[in-house]
Structures are given as C-alpha cells and as structure tokens.
Amino acid sequence: MKRLLAIGEALIDFIPNTTDSKLKDVEGFSRQVGGAPCNVASATTKLGGNAEMITQLGNDAFGDLIVETIEDIGVNTNYIKRTNEANTALAFVSLTKEGERDFSFYRKPSADMLYQPEYIQDIDVTQDDVLHFCSVDLVESPMKQAHKALIEKVSIAGGTIVFDPNVRLPLWENEADCKHAIQEFIPLANIVKISDEELTFVTGENEELQAIQWLFQGEVEAVIYTKGPDGAVIYLKDGTVIEQPGFKVTAVDTTGAGDAFIGALISKLLTSESNEPIQLLKNNGHTILEFSNYVAAMVTTQYGAIGSIPTIDEVNQALTK
Structure with missing residues (x-):
C-alpha cells in the first residue's frame, strides 16, 4: 500500500483573535494543531491518501491534542514517540489584514527535536513510500540525524523523497545556518517544493530560471515552484515545464x-x-496542479491549517462545476 511518511515537527499554533496587530499586542488566541509535516500528513489523508506521522511529543495536554486530532482525520500515529524530557512545541502567530504571518516559537528544545535517530530502525519502508520533510527540524539535534537515517532508508528502498524547505528564520541562530542546512539536504530529495518567497534565499540566485536550475542537483528530478495566488509550476529535469494558474x-x-x-x-x-x-507529474501535471492550487486556496479562506483542509469530495465537486 502506498503511503506518506511525514517526519518533523508537530506543534500547536496559537492564532490571534484579531488581525493586523503585532504579536505583543494580541490579547487572545485560539489553538490549532499544526507543524508543516503534520499539516501535510493531514492534508494527504483528508484527500484520500495514507499517511504516517513520525515525530516526538511531550507527555502533556498539547501532545494529547495533536494525537487525538490527527487520529480523528485518519493519520497513523504508530510512529509518534512521547517523552518527559521536553514539552510539545508551541508557535504563536500574528496576522496582517492579508493573512500573512509573524511567528514566535517555543521550542528550546521541544520534544520533536529530541527524537532519536535509532528510532528509525523500527520503521519499515518500501519503494511505494513517499517521504516528506521540511527544514524546521534540521537544526543541529538528534532529529536532524533521524532525518538523515530515514532519507537513506527510503532512498535504498527506492521510495520517493520530497523536500519542502519551508523557511522559518526565527528558529535559527542565523540565516547562514538555515541556508546551509537546506542546501545540504536538497541533493538528497527527488522532488523539491519551493515558494517564490524562498527561491532567492535558498539558491543565492536572483534570476528566477537560474535559481530553478540551481536546484537540479544530486537526486532532484522535479522542482515544484509555488507562487501563491499566481499558481504553480512543475519543472522537470528533462526540461518539461508545466504551469497552472491559481485561484483568486x-x-x-x-x-x-x-x-x-x-x-x-x-x-x-x-x-x-x-x-x-x-x-x-509529466503526464498529469496540469490536473495535479489545479487540484493542489484549489486545496491551498481554500485553506487560506479559514483560520488554522488542518481544520480548513477541504475533503476530497468538496474539491472534486468544485473542480467539476
């Protein structure tokens, strides 16, 4: 059975009850389960796929909430560890009127960062598996080494490795460390997803096409370039380019x-x-991008990441009208 292995942070996002306020001025928040790999696992599951979440949470109420929330969606939590050594990560978010974000993270360290590389030994992988990871948990920690161990395991098995840098500079001591870690892991992926806001930072290239080409190194065969409301583009190593507009x-x-x-x-x-x-991706790129663009657009119309993901039926009905 094909499945997603999503490794990395699972946390609680505290979303403000007002917009266009600095974080220090926000007086009330609502809690939402989040963390990029957790969001991806949840989206994949709600849209018809099978997903496993690989992380570590604290033995605390927030860890309980995360497990209960994603289990209700259908995400498999067999590979989630719990610990008393650190708490579940928290992120406080302030929003502009346009819904853009400013983050403040509480994870020094958080439980996910203490996930041990030897835990990977218990995970069986096959060539049908898709591994997804981001850069937040690539800070120097046991979890970074766990990423390397799982990437190697999936690569040897012949699975597909997807890397979304998902740059979060406040979590790093400096920009150079963040960039170095991302550049270290890009060649290990088969598919790299990157946004227009991240492209120059990650590659060091100012010209868009040169920056895209820079990403084709190591095992990279496809680059998925997202441009927010302007849609997304698939670039393949063989020169194929597939572009699809977004939804306003x-x-x-x-x-x-x-x-x-x-x-x-x-x-x-x-x-x-x-x-x-x-x-x-080459054969069905337009359809896949249209589907993905619509899901992303719908998520921005509500607060929170996981609760706003539409169901597969809702997406199909909207796209067949």
Missing part, C-alpha cells in the same frame, strides 16, 4: 497553505495507479 480568493490566514498544496500533490501520487511519480 479572499485570504484570512495563509498558515498551512503551502503544506496543503504539497499534501494535495502527494495525495495524487499515492492514489494514482502509476508507480512512477515523476512520469505522473
């Missing part, structure tokens, strides 16, 4: 939109009869 909506909270996009795309890889993800 009134955004209230962009938290999790990129995660919903790649979760939607991965769901299409998992539910297809094809066992060749790159060939599937």
Whole structure:
C-alpha cells in the first residue's frame, strides 16, 4: 500500500483573535494543531491518501491534542514517540489584514527535536513510500540525524523523497545556518517544493530560471515552484515545464497553505495507479496542479491549517462545476 511518511515537527499554533496587530499586542488566541509535516500528513489523508506521522511529543495536554486530532482525520500515529524530557512545541502567530504571518516559537528544545535517530530502525519502508520533510527540524539535534537515517532508508528502498524547505528564520541562530542546512539536504530529495518567497534565499540566485536550475542537483528530478495566488509550476529535469494558474480568493490566514498544496500533490501520487511519480507529474501535471492550487486556496479562506483542509469530495465537486 502506498503511503506518506511525514517526519518533523508537530506543534500547536496559537492564532490571534484579531488581525493586523503585532504579536505583543494580541490579547487572545485560539489553538490549532499544526507543524508543516503534520499539516501535510493531514492534508494527504483528508484527500484520500495514507499517511504516517513520525515525530516526538511531550507527555502533556498539547501532545494529547495533536494525537487525538490527527487520529480523528485518519493519520497513523504508530510512529509518534512521547517523552518527559521536553514539552510539545508551541508557535504563536500574528496576522496582517492579508493573512500573512509573524511567528514566535517555543521550542528550546521541544520534544520533536529530541527524537532519536535509532528510532528509525523500527520503521519499515518500501519503494511505494513517499517521504516528506521540511527544514524546521534540521537544526543541529538528534532529529536532524533521524532525518538523515530515514532519507537513506527510503532512498535504498527506492521510495520517493520530497523536500519542502519551508523557511522559518526565527528558529535559527542565523540565516547562514538555515541556508546551509537546506542546501545540504536538497541533493538528497527527488522532488523539491519551493515558494517564490524562498527561491532567492535558498539558491543565492536572483534570476528566477537560474535559481530553478540551481536546484537540479544530486537526486532532484522535479522542482515544484509555488507562487501563491499566481499558481504553480512543475519543472522537470528533462526540461518539461508545466504551469497552472491559481485561484483568486479572499485570504484570512495563509498558515498551512503551502503544506496543503504539497499534501494535495502527494495525495495524487499515492492514489494514482502509476508507480512512477515523476512520469505522473509529466503526464498529469496540469490536473495535479489545479487540484493542489484549489486545496491551498481554500485553506487560506479559514483560520488554522488542518481544520480548513477541504475533503476530497468538496474539491472534486468544485473542480467539476
């Protein structure tokens, strides 16, 4: 059975009850389960795929909430560890009127950062597995080494590795460390998803096409370039370019939109009869991008990342009108 292995942080986002306020001025928040890999696993599952969450949570109420929330969606939590050594990560978010975000994270360290690389030994992988990871948990920690161990395991098995840098500079001591970690892991992936806001920072290239080409190193065969409301583009190593416009909506909270996009795309890889993800992107790229763009757009129209993910039926009905 095809499945997604999502490794990395699962946390609680505290979303403000007002917009266009600095974080220090916000007086009330609502809690939402989040963390990019957790969001991706949830989106993939809600859209018809099978997903496993690989992380570590504290033995605390927030950890309980995360497990209960994603289990209710259908995400498999067998590989989630619990610990008394650190608490579940928290993120406080302030929003502009356009739904853009400013983060303040509480994780020094958080439980996910203490996930041990030897835990990877208990995870069986096959060539049908898709591994997804981001950069937040690539700070120097046991979890970074766990990423390396799982990437190697999936690569040896012949699975597909998807990397979304998902840059969060406040979590790093400096920008150079963040960039170095991302550049270290890019060659290990088969598919790289990157946004227009991240492209120059990650690659060091100012010209868009040169920056895209820079990403084709190591094992990279496809680059998924997202441009917010302007849609997304698939670039393949063989020179194929597939572009699809986005959907114009009134955004209230962009938290999790990129995660919903790649979760939607991965769901299409998992539910297809094809066992060749790159060939599937080449053959069905327009349809896959339209589907993923719509899911991401819908997520921005509500608060929170996971609760705003539409169901597969809702997406299909909207796109067949």
